[in-house]
Amino acid sequence: MSKLIVSLSPHQFGSNSVKKLMFGVLIALLPTLFVSVWYFGLGAITIIVTSVLSAVFFEYVFNRFLLKKPSTISDGSAALTGLLLAFNLPSNLPVWLVIIGAFFAIVVAKISFGGIGNNIFNPALAGRVFLLISWPVQMTSWPEPSPLSKHLLGYTDVTTGATPLGILSEGLRSGESATKLISQVPDYLQLFMGNAGGSIGEVGAAAILIGLVYMLMKKIISWHIPVSILGTVAVFTGILWFANPDKFADPLFHLLSGGIMLGAVFMATDYVTSPMSKRGMLIYGVGIGLLTVVIRVWGAFPEGVSFAILIMNAFVPLINMYIKPKRFGKNKR
Amino acid sequence: MNDVITATIITVSSVGLAAAVILYWASQKFKVFEDPRIDDVEKELPAANCGGCGLPGCRNFAEACVKTDNLDDMFCPVGGNETMAKVAKVLGREVHEKDKQVAVVKCNGAPQFRKKINEYDGVKNCTIVANFYSGDTACQYGCLGFGECVDACNFDAMFMDPHTGLPVVLENKCTACGACVEVCPKDIIELRPTGKKSRRIFVSCVNQDRGGTAKKACSVACTGCSLCLKECKYDAIKIENFLSYIDPHKCVLCRKCVSVCPTDAIWEVNFPARKLKPEENSVKLKTIKRG
Amino acid sequence: MLKTFPKGGIHPPENKITADKETVTLPIPKQVIIPVSQHIGAPAKVIVKKNDKVKTGQMIAQSNGFVSACIHSSVSGTVFKVDNIPDAGGYKRLAVVINVEGDEWLDNIDRSEDIIKEINSDKNEILKKIQDAGVVGLGGATFPTHVKLLPPKSMKPEVLIINGAECEPYLTADHRLMLEKSEELLIGIKILMKALSVNKAVIGIENNKSDAINKLETLSENYDNISVAALKTKYPQGGEKQLIKAVTGKEVPSGELPVKVGAVVQNVGTVFAVYEAVQKNKPLIDRIVTVTGKYLSNPGNFKVRIGTSVKELINTAGGLPENTGKIISGGPMMGRALITDNTGITKGTSGILILSEQESKRRSLKPCIRCAKCVEVCPMGLEPFFLMALSRKTLFEKTENEGIFDCIECGSCSYICPSDRPLLDFIRLSKKEVALIRKAKRIK
Known part of the structure; x- marks a missing residue:
C-alpha cells in the first residue's frame, strides 16, 4: 500500500458527466434527425454533416491554437451546437453559409464569451439569427418536404414553398381569414409527423416529443421549461383565437407549426443559457411563450421562437439574481 | 419654419434653465463638507489600495490620518517612512521613523x-x-505549499519555488503590507525589520513539537535544543514550546547561533558568503544567494 | 405511502454489503488511545495520571462545562501516558493511552444480557445518569446527549424522533442494532420520553431496511405511543432537519434548534447507549462499527471498545487490501478520510470504509455548465454553484445572505455535479470564514 489519499467529503461521486449529458441530448435528437432526413433527404444530410463538422473544427482550432487551452470537443457540446444549428436551417442552404453560421455560433457566441458555461446566448440560435438577418433570402426559401425516395439526389434544385406560418402570415396581411388559410396548409396530422415546409429539424413534432420524453426519463432536463413555454403559447393563442377565430389561428396550429417544439424542447432548455431555479425556469418559459406569440402575431417575421429565446437569454442573469429557490426553513416574509 | 425653430429654442432653453436650477438647489441641499486636507494627504499616498495599513483603501487611510491626533499610530507600509514624512508635512505634524520591514517565510x-x-x-x-487536517507531512505546523500567500500578494513580491515547494519573498518588491501574513492559515510568515544592510538572522521554523517528534517529521526543524540560546551573548533568543525565536531588536547579527544550530533551522540572509565546509547544507547556500 | 423530505436529495448506490452480518464482539486490544475530546464542546479534563490503575468503565476525564461529556476507560489496565497525540486530522490533541491488563469492570456495572424493562429512575436521575455515562450523539455529530435533553425553557418538546434512517451508503451499524437490540431500543426510547416528558415517539427507518421496520413495528405494539415510520430511501433522509420534515411535516426555521418545532431527534445508537447507561449503569465505552469496503475480504459489524486502533479493526475484517486508496471514518458522503490507520475508534465512529485507489481519486474539475443539478438536489434549497463562485472570489460576506449557515454539508451537490466541481469544499471554506467574520464583529 502506498500513501493514503486524503480529501474532504464526499468521497463518492455520481456517474454524471458533461459528456454523458451532452450525448444524452444527442440521443434524444435522433428521432428528429431521422424525420429530417426522411423528408429533406440529401439536403438535410449535407447540412447536418457540414454544420457538425465545422462546429467541432472551430471549437478545436480556436481552443487549441488560439487560446492554448485543452481541447473541449470530447464533451460533445460543440457537436450538439452544430447539430442544433443544422436543425434550424433550411435544407437547401449553401454549404458556405452553414460554415459561416457554425463559425458565428462557436467562435463569436461561445468561445469569445469564455467557452462552455460562460456564454450568455444560445450559440446555435445566435448562429441561426445571424444568418437570418444577414442572408434573409437564402434563409427563408423552404424546400417542399417529400418522402426520402423522391429527392435522394436533389439538394439545391428542389422546389421551394412557404412554411405554414409563412402562409398564415402572408395571408393575414392580405386580408384573408385565418380559418381559410389554415385549410391551405397540411392538416394537423401531417404537421405532427413533420410533412411540412420549414427548417430541417423543426418539422417533426412527434419526433421532438419522443426526444422530450427520453430526456425527462433520463433526468437530463426537468419539465419546467418546455411545459411552461408550450403551455403559455397554447393559452395565449387560445385566448386570441377565442376572441376572434377569423384573425387568429387556433392554438394547436401554433403548437405544431414552426420552431416552437424544437425551441421549447431543445433550444430553450440549454443548460448554460437557462435559469438555475425552478421558479426562474417557469418565468423564463412563460416569457419565451409570450414573446413567441407576440412576434408571430404582430411582428414582421412569421416565426419568432429564436428571437424570443435569445431575448429571454439576456434576462437569465437577472432572473438568477432575483428568483431564488425556496430555502428550507425560510418562510415568505 | 421659423415657428418651429423659435419653439425649439424656447423649449430647450427652458428645460435647460429648469435643470440648472434643480441642479444648483440639489448641490446646495445635499452638500457634504469634506476636509480638503484629505485630498492633499491622498495625493501623497501610493494609491495601491492594498489594505496594508489596516484600512480598506488609501482614501480611508488619508481620512484617518486627518482625523487622528497622533500620527505615530498610522503607518503606510508601502510608502514607508518617506511617505509618512510627506503626510506629516501636509498636516503640519510630526512623525517618528519606523523600521522598514519585510515578510519572512519561517x-x-x-x-x-x-x-x-x-x-x-x-x-x-x-x-x-x-x-480540514494537518497537511500531507508529519509536521502539523509547516507550510502546505499551495501558495495562497502568493495569490494574496498585490506587489508580485512572492513566488512559489518549484524546487522546494515553498514561497519565496522578493525583498526589493516586498512592501511589508502584511497581506500574506493575514492569509496564511499556518501563521508561518512574519514581518521582521529588514536589518542593517538588509542583513538578518531568523529561525526558519514554527514547529512546536518536542525535539524528537519535530526532527522525525522534518530534518531541518527547530528542535528546541537550546544550543543557540547558550551561544547567544545578547539575550536575543528565547525558547518557548520547543521553538527558538530570535528577537530582531536585540540581535546584533553576530551569526554565532547560525553555526551551532544542528538542524540548520537558523537562517542568515544577505551576509557575505563565508567559507563553507563542503558537506554543509546546499539549501543554505541557495538561500544566501536568494536573499 | 412512504414519508420523505420534499426537496432535493440524491440516491447514491446503497452498497450495504454488511446488512446481514451479525455483530461480532472484537477481542480487547492490547492498548487503547482515548482522546479527551470525542464530542462537540469543551474537551474533558483528565483526572488520571501516568501509571494509575484503571478499571473498565472508570471515569478518566471529567466533563468540563455544560456542553461537554465525560470520558471513561474502555479497558482495565495501567495508564501508559497522558499526552498530545495526533488525532484523525493529524493535529495533536490530548489523549489518554492505556495498556490493557485483563478485563476488570467496575462493580456497579451490570454486565448481564438480561433486559430490564422497569424504569425506576425519575427524570433528574435519568439525566444525571446519561451525563455521567458520557453519552453523546452516536450518529456522527457527537453532540452531548444530556444537553439535547434539556431544551431551552421557552420551547417545549412534543415528539421524540428516533433516527434509524442510516441514509449513508455502506453503513449498517444502526441497522444491525435495530435488529439485534430491538427490545432494549424500545426501553431506551421510553427512558428518553420520560426524560423529555413527551408522550409520542416515532422511529424513522429508511425503506431499504424492511426487516428492521417489521421487527420494530411488531414489538412496538407492546409499548404505548411508540410508532414506526417507513421512510423513502433517499439521501440525506437521516439529516436532522430532513427527518423532522419527513416525520412531522414541520420545517425547522433557518438558524433555529429542532425543538423550536417541538421535535427532538436521537440516533438509535444513542438510544441504546442511554438504555445501557440508565438500566445497567454502563458508561459509553463501546459501540458498533461497520467495517466495510468492496475489496475487504471479511467486512462486518463489530462491537468495539472505544480507543481500539483502526488498524486492529481492519485486520479483523480481513486486513487492508492491496489497492487501498482511502480509509474513511464514517460513510462515503460525510465521513472523514483518515491520514493513518493508527488512530483510535472514537464515540463518533459509525463505520470504517475502505475505498480502493480507483474509487478514491477525484476527477479533475471542469467548467460549470450551469445545469442547475446542484440547486435541484440541495435539500436545504441553497444554490451551491453560487456559493462556490462567491467563495472562490473571497466574497464571504455575501454568502451569509445566501444561507451559507443553512448548509448541512451533506455533499449532495458535489456528488451530482457533472463537471466534478468541489462545491462543498468551497462552501466549507466560506462557512469557516463567515464564522470568523461574525466572531470578529461580536468582539467589536
Missing part, C-alpha cells in the same frame, strides 16, 4: 527534508486544507 520544509506521509487530493487552497 518554514524550510522542502520535500527532501520533510517527507510526505499522505496524499492530498482536492482543492489546492491552503485555508481549506488547514481547516
Whole structure:
C-alpha cells in the first residue's frame, strides 16, 4: 500500500458527466434527425454533416491554437451546437453559409464569451439569427418536404414553398381569414409527423416529443421549461383565437407549426443559457411563450421562437439574481 | 419654419434653465463638507489600495490620518517612512521613523527534508486544507505549499519555488503590507525589520513539537535544543514550546547561533558568503544567494 | 405511502454489503488511545495520571462545562501516558493511552444480557445518569446527549424522533442494532420520553431496511405511543432537519434548534447507549462499527471498545487490501478520510470504509455548465454553484445572505455535479470564514 489519499467529503461521486449529458441530448435528437432526413433527404444530410463538422473544427482550432487551452470537443457540446444549428436551417442552404453560421455560433457566441458555461446566448440560435438577418433570402426559401425516395439526389434544385406560418402570415396581411388559410396548409396530422415546409429539424413534432420524453426519463432536463413555454403559447393563442377565430389561428396550429417544439424542447432548455431555479425556469418559459406569440402575431417575421429565446437569454442573469429557490426553513416574509 | 425653430429654442432653453436650477438647489441641499486636507494627504499616498495599513483603501487611510491626533499610530507600509514624512508635512505634524520591514517565510520544509506521509487530493487552497487536517507531512505546523500567500500578494513580491515547494519573498518588491501574513492559515510568515544592510538572522521554523517528534517529521526543524540560546551573548533568543525565536531588536547579527544550530533551522540572509565546509547544507547556500 | 423530505436529495448506490452480518464482539486490544475530546464542546479534563490503575468503565476525564461529556476507560489496565497525540486530522490533541491488563469492570456495572424493562429512575436521575455515562450523539455529530435533553425553557418538546434512517451508503451499524437490540431500543426510547416528558415517539427507518421496520413495528405494539415510520430511501433522509420534515411535516426555521418545532431527534445508537447507561449503569465505552469496503475480504459489524486502533479493526475484517486508496471514518458522503490507520475508534465512529485507489481519486474539475443539478438536489434549497463562485472570489460576506449557515454539508451537490466541481469544499471554506467574520464583529 502506498500513501493514503486524503480529501474532504464526499468521497463518492455520481456517474454524471458533461459528456454523458451532452450525448444524452444527442440521443434524444435522433428521432428528429431521422424525420429530417426522411423528408429533406440529401439536403438535410449535407447540412447536418457540414454544420457538425465545422462546429467541432472551430471549437478545436480556436481552443487549441488560439487560446492554448485543452481541447473541449470530447464533451460533445460543440457537436450538439452544430447539430442544433443544422436543425434550424433550411435544407437547401449553401454549404458556405452553414460554415459561416457554425463559425458565428462557436467562435463569436461561445468561445469569445469564455467557452462552455460562460456564454450568455444560445450559440446555435445566435448562429441561426445571424444568418437570418444577414442572408434573409437564402434563409427563408423552404424546400417542399417529400418522402426520402423522391429527392435522394436533389439538394439545391428542389422546389421551394412557404412554411405554414409563412402562409398564415402572408395571408393575414392580405386580408384573408385565418380559418381559410389554415385549410391551405397540411392538416394537423401531417404537421405532427413533420410533412411540412420549414427548417430541417423543426418539422417533426412527434419526433421532438419522443426526444422530450427520453430526456425527462433520463433526468437530463426537468419539465419546467418546455411545459411552461408550450403551455403559455397554447393559452395565449387560445385566448386570441377565442376572441376572434377569423384573425387568429387556433392554438394547436401554433403548437405544431414552426420552431416552437424544437425551441421549447431543445433550444430553450440549454443548460448554460437557462435559469438555475425552478421558479426562474417557469418565468423564463412563460416569457419565451409570450414573446413567441407576440412576434408571430404582430411582428414582421412569421416565426419568432429564436428571437424570443435569445431575448429571454439576456434576462437569465437577472432572473438568477432575483428568483431564488425556496430555502428550507425560510418562510415568505 | 421659423415657428418651429423659435419653439425649439424656447423649449430647450427652458428645460435647460429648469435643470440648472434643480441642479444648483440639489448641490446646495445635499452638500457634504469634506476636509480638503484629505485630498492633499491622498495625493501623497501610493494609491495601491492594498489594505496594508489596516484600512480598506488609501482614501480611508488619508481620512484617518486627518482625523487622528497622533500620527505615530498610522503607518503606510508601502510608502514607508518617506511617505509618512510627506503626510506629516501636509498636516503640519510630526512623525517618528519606523523600521522598514519585510515578510519572512519561517518554514524550510522542502520535500527532501520533510517527507510526505499522505496524499492530498482536492482543492489546492491552503485555508481549506488547514481547516480540514494537518497537511500531507508529519509536521502539523509547516507550510502546505499551495501558495495562497502568493495569490494574496498585490506587489508580485512572492513566488512559489518549484524546487522546494515553498514561497519565496522578493525583498526589493516586498512592501511589508502584511497581506500574506493575514492569509496564511499556518501563521508561518512574519514581518521582521529588514536589518542593517538588509542583513538578518531568523529561525526558519514554527514547529512546536518536542525535539524528537519535530526532527522525525522534518530534518531541518527547530528542535528546541537550546544550543543557540547558550551561544547567544545578547539575550536575543528565547525558547518557548520547543521553538527558538530570535528577537530582531536585540540581535546584533553576530551569526554565532547560525553555526551551532544542528538542524540548520537558523537562517542568515544577505551576509557575505563565508567559507563553507563542503558537506554543509546546499539549501543554505541557495538561500544566501536568494536573499 | 412512504414519508420523505420534499426537496432535493440524491440516491447514491446503497452498497450495504454488511446488512446481514451479525455483530461480532472484537477481542480487547492490547492498548487503547482515548482522546479527551470525542464530542462537540469543551474537551474533558483528565483526572488520571501516568501509571494509575484503571478499571473498565472508570471515569478518566471529567466533563468540563455544560456542553461537554465525560470520558471513561474502555479497558482495565495501567495508564501508559497522558499526552498530545495526533488525532484523525493529524493535529495533536490530548489523549489518554492505556495498556490493557485483563478485563476488570467496575462493580456497579451490570454486565448481564438480561433486559430490564422497569424504569425506576425519575427524570433528574435519568439525566444525571446519561451525563455521567458520557453519552453523546452516536450518529456522527457527537453532540452531548444530556444537553439535547434539556431544551431551552421557552420551547417545549412534543415528539421524540428516533433516527434509524442510516441514509449513508455502506453503513449498517444502526441497522444491525435495530435488529439485534430491538427490545432494549424500545426501553431506551421510553427512558428518553420520560426524560423529555413527551408522550409520542416515532422511529424513522429508511425503506431499504424492511426487516428492521417489521421487527420494530411488531414489538412496538407492546409499548404505548411508540410508532414506526417507513421512510423513502433517499439521501440525506437521516439529516436532522430532513427527518423532522419527513416525520412531522414541520420545517425547522433557518438558524433555529429542532425543538423550536417541538421535535427532538436521537440516533438509535444513542438510544441504546442511554438504555445501557440508565438500566445497567454502563458508561459509553463501546459501540458498533461497520467495517466495510468492496475489496475487504471479511467486512462486518463489530462491537468495539472505544480507543481500539483502526488498524486492529481492519485486520479483523480481513486486513487492508492491496489497492487501498482511502480509509474513511464514517460513510462515503460525510465521513472523514483518515491520514493513518493508527488512530483510535472514537464515540463518533459509525463505520470504517475502505475505498480502493480507483474509487478514491477525484476527477479533475471542469467548467460549470450551469445545469442547475446542484440547486435541484440541495435539500436545504441553497444554490451551491453560487456559493462556490462567491467563495472562490473571497466574497464571504455575501454568502451569509445566501444561507451559507443553512448548509448541512451533506455533499449532495458535489456528488451530482457533472463537471466534478468541489462545491462543498468551497462552501466549507466560506462557512469557516463567515464564522470568523461574525466572531470578529461580536468582539467589536
